[in-house]
Amino acid sequence: MGVYLLPSPAFLAVVLQNVTRLCKTRSTVTVNGKFPGPRIVAREGDRLLIKVVNHVQNNISIHWHGIRQLRSGWADGPAYITQCPIQTGQSYVYNYTIVGQRGTLWWHAHISWLRSTIYGPLIILPKLGTPLSICPKPYKGSSDSSLESGSMQIQRQSLTRQCKRVEAQMSPMPTLSTDFQGHCITALPKVKAGKTYLLRLINAALNDELFFSIANHTLTVVDVDAVYVKPFDTETLLIAPGQTTNVLLTTKPRHPNAKFFMSARPYVTGQGTFDNSTVAGILEYEESPETIQSRHSPKKLPIYKPSLPPLNDTSFATNFTSKLRSLASAEFPANVPQKFDRQFFFTVGLGTNPCSKNQTCQGPNGTKFAASVSNVSFVMPTKALLQAHHFGQSKGVYSPNFPTSPLVPFNYTAWSSSCRTPASILGAESHPLHLHGFNFFVVGQGFGNFDPKKDPGNFNLVDPVERNTVGVPSGGWVAIRFLADNPGWCMVHALPSRSAHKQGLEDGLGCPGWKASQSEAVSSTS
Numbered sequence: 001m002g003v004y005l006l007p008s009p010a011f012l013a014v015v016l017q018n019v020t021r022l023c024k025t026r027s028t029v030t031v032n033g034k035f036p037g038p039r040i041v042a043r044e045g046d047r048l049l050i051k052v053v054n055h056v057q058n059n060i061s062i063h064w065h066g067i068r069q070l071r072s073g074w075a076d077g078p079a080y081i082t083q084c085p086i087q088t089g090q091s092y093v094y095n096y097t098i099v100g101q102r103g104t105l106w107w108h109a110h111i112s113w114l115r116s117t118i119y120g121p122l123i124i125l126p127k128l129g130t131p132l133s134i135c136p137k138p139y140k141g142s143s144d145s146s147l148e149s150g151s152m153q154i155q156r157q158s159l160t161r162q163c164k165r166v167e168a169q170m171s172p173m174p175t176l177s178t179d180f181q182g183h184c185i186t187a188l189p190k191v192k193a194g195k196t197y198l199l200r201l202i203n204a205a206l207n208d209e210l211f212f213s214i215a216n217h218t219l220t221v222v223d224v225d226a227v228y229v230k231p232f233d234t235e236t237l238l239i240a241p242g243q244t245t246n247v248l249l250t251t252k253p254r255h256p257n258a259k260f261f262m263s264a265r266p267y268v269t270g271q272g273t274f275d276n277s278t279v280a281g282i283l284e285y286e287e288s289p290e291t292i293q294s295r296h297s298p299k300k301l302p303i304y305k306p307s308l309p310p311l312n313d314t315s316f317a318t319n320f321t322s323k324l325r326s327l328a329s330a331e332f333p334a335n336v337p338q339k340f341d342r343q344f345f346f347t348v349g350l351g352t353n354p355c356s357k358n359q360t361c362q363g364p365n366g367t368k369f370a371a372s373v374s375n376v377s378f379v380m381p382t383k384a385l386l387q388a389h390h391f392g393q394s395k396g397v398y399s400p401n402f403p404t405s406p407l408v409p410f411n412y413t414a415w416s417s418s419c420r421t422p423a424s425i426l427g428a429e430s431h432p433l434h435l436h437g438f439n440f441f442v443v444g445q446g447f448g449n450f451d452p453k454k455d456p457g458n459f460n461l462v463d464p465v466e467r468n469t470v471g472v473p474s475g476g477w478v479a480i481r482f483l484a485d486n487p488g489w490c491m492v493h494a495l496p497s498r499s500a501h502k503q504g505l506e507d508g509l510g511c512p513g514w515k516a517s518q519s520e521a522v523s524s525t526s
Contacts (some may be wrong), residue, residue: 012037012062014086014118015055028117029056036204037120040107044127047097052086059085062094063110064122065242066225066468069437072096073488076436079111080384081491102126103226104200104244119204124226133228133332190286196250198222203239208266208275209430209471211316212237213306214283215260220248221324225467227439228327236309238267238320240432242469251285259284259303268311269429269474276311314474317430321445324465336441336461337481337518344521345405345450347374347412348431348472371431374406412524413449413475430474433523436491439466440482440521447476450522455479477524484519 012031019028019035031037042048054060063077075096079085086092101124108119126132191197199219203210213219213236222231223246231248239245265278282303309316326334353370355361361368370377388397406412443459459479472478 012050012052013055014052014060019117029058029114031118031120034120035117037107037118039121039123041123041125042098043125044098044100044102044130048094050094051091052094053091054086054088057088058114059087059111060109060114060118061085061092061111062107062118063436064094064096064105064107065434066101066105066244066439067096067122068099068101068439068486069096070099070486071488073437073486076491077110078436078491080386082386084384084386085111098124101226103223103228104202104246105226106202106204106244108204113206115204116206121200121202123200133327133329190284191249191251192286193251193255194253196248199247199249201237201239201245201247203241203243205241207241208268209238209240209317209432210264211267211308211313212239212262212264213308214249214262215304215306216256216258217249217251217260217283220250222246222248224324224465225439225469227466228332229465230325230327230463232323234320234323236306236316236320238317238471240430240469240471242432242434243467255285255287257301259301261303261305263306263308265308266311267309267313267317267430269314278308314430317471318473321471324442325460325463326441326466328463334441334463334466335483336443336464337483337520338461340481340518340520342484342519343404344519345524346521347406347524348372348433349375349412350429350431351375351377353377374403375408376402411449413447413477430471432469432471433478434469434491434493435480435482437486437488438482438484439468440470440480441466442470442478443481443520444479445473445476447473450477450479450524452522472523477522479520479522481518481520 013033014029014031015033016027017030017033017035018025019030021035028035040048040050050062052060052062059079061077061079061083064075067076069076072095073082075094076082077094083092103124105122105124106119107122108115201212218233218235219237220231220233221229221237223229223244225244237245237247260283262281262283263278264280266276268276326332328334349372351370351372352363352367355363355366355368359368360366363369383393383397385394385398388394441464443461443464444455446455446458455477456479470478470480
């Protein structure tokens with residue numbers, strides 16, 4: 001175990017920086033002047049001390065997405081929940097230890113909409129002498145590189161041919177370039193033919209679940225949310241906001257005389273407005289010296305595009321998520337709670353609230369979209385939650401007894417404009433949920449309303465996928481189980497954060513002082 005500090009300067013500085021992406025330059029709130037922010041590389045068991053200094057006018061806090069924060073909840077990051085935000089000219093030192101985790105996670109701002117530009121990868125290597133449980137064996141190639149394409153961040157890590165860990169290396173972001181048609185693109189370092197590479201995928205989007213594919217290549221999924229899974233092949237994967245996925249990419253046995261788009265676009269099931277654009281980078285093969293010498297003039301290679309699923313392809317989304325299973329080996333067991341002490345039933349959905357005066361809103365008939373849990377949407381208090389708790393003035397600010405099931409039962413997966421509920425329900429949509437301070441097992445999912453008598457009989461209690469963020473199916477439900485072994489304040493909240501605000505709750509709820517018990521939660525979309 002050691003103490004990990006970022007390279008000199010040993011802090012994350014939040015600053016305004018002119019950033020050029022896709023041939024456009026904008027003044028952007030960044031960390032250390034980079035967008036995305038710097039990569040943090042540590043080992044399982046390391047203690048991290050990271051000083052964040054705020055040089056912008058916005059309040060700021062940093063959340064370490066997916067880190068368990070065992071006995072270190074004050075380092076979790078949600079502003080006004082586990083810490084006061086870092087004000088202009090002030091600093092805060094995050095001090096926590098990585099326990100029992102290895103793989104790809106990430107860090108991001110957890111206040112207002114600053115997560116759109118303040119984020120970066122958190123790569124956790126196994127302990128010294130411990131090999132990666134990933135096969136086939138990745139190739140030991142060039143140094144690490146990153147691609148920021150739209151709102152998805154993609155990273156390639158070099159590994160040894162014997163499935164052993166090597167030190168991840170720091171490298172600069174790739175430069176922007178233009179293709180042969182003059183389009184502005186982002187290019188990755190070239191890959192070698194006949195090799196296997198490890199790609200670390202992070203969906204850093206604010207709102208969009210994303211389909212991702214590389215034209216004419218197959219990906220092998222080996223890890224999600226820093227937890228090993230049983231490997232399986234796919235040409236396209238689905239990744240929700242906040243989720244991470246590690247995949248193996250095996251290149252063609254010889255130079256293909258072509259380039260290949262790496263593309264991502266949204267998976268959309270709701271009725272609200274969304275960005276239906278496709279983001280892309282280019283995968284290019286390195287040519288051998290013999291090939292270069294044999295050519296007399298530069299060759300314009302064709303670029304192939306992947307075939308991505310339709311924007312609303314729920315069938316693909318369901319089939320893909322059903323393939324995710326825990327490794328469940330002797331070394332990495334799936335410790336699924338077989339029984340539970342407490343049970344919760346929450347609904348998550350998208351509704352509307354009246355638009356504030358002198359504002360323009362994009363909801364139906366000029367209303368404002370509002371996400372909710374059990375049809376209750378967060379109302380901004382006039383006093384910060386952490387301040388109210390500290391001074392014993394929580395009455396009227398927050399309550400520890402959020403209902404464990406909806407107070408007014410209704411058909412949770414259907415909708416009607418005349419539905420007699422506290423807020424209008426716009427219809428079902430796929431809705432990711434994130435649980436702070438815990439991993440959980442996704443023991444079941446389905447469509448329609450959850451049947452507490454029939455559906456538990458189909459739960460997977462042997463090798464369900466373990467993760468920290470899960471997508472609740474459109475018009476369906478998901479059941480999770482976890483051991484509440486991390487006392488203190490935590491958060492469970494919905495993504496996308498359509499109602500993000502300076503209090504940091506993002507239509508979620510806190511869980512103060514949970515006892516070490518086994519819990520089951522069922523969430524349904526409405």
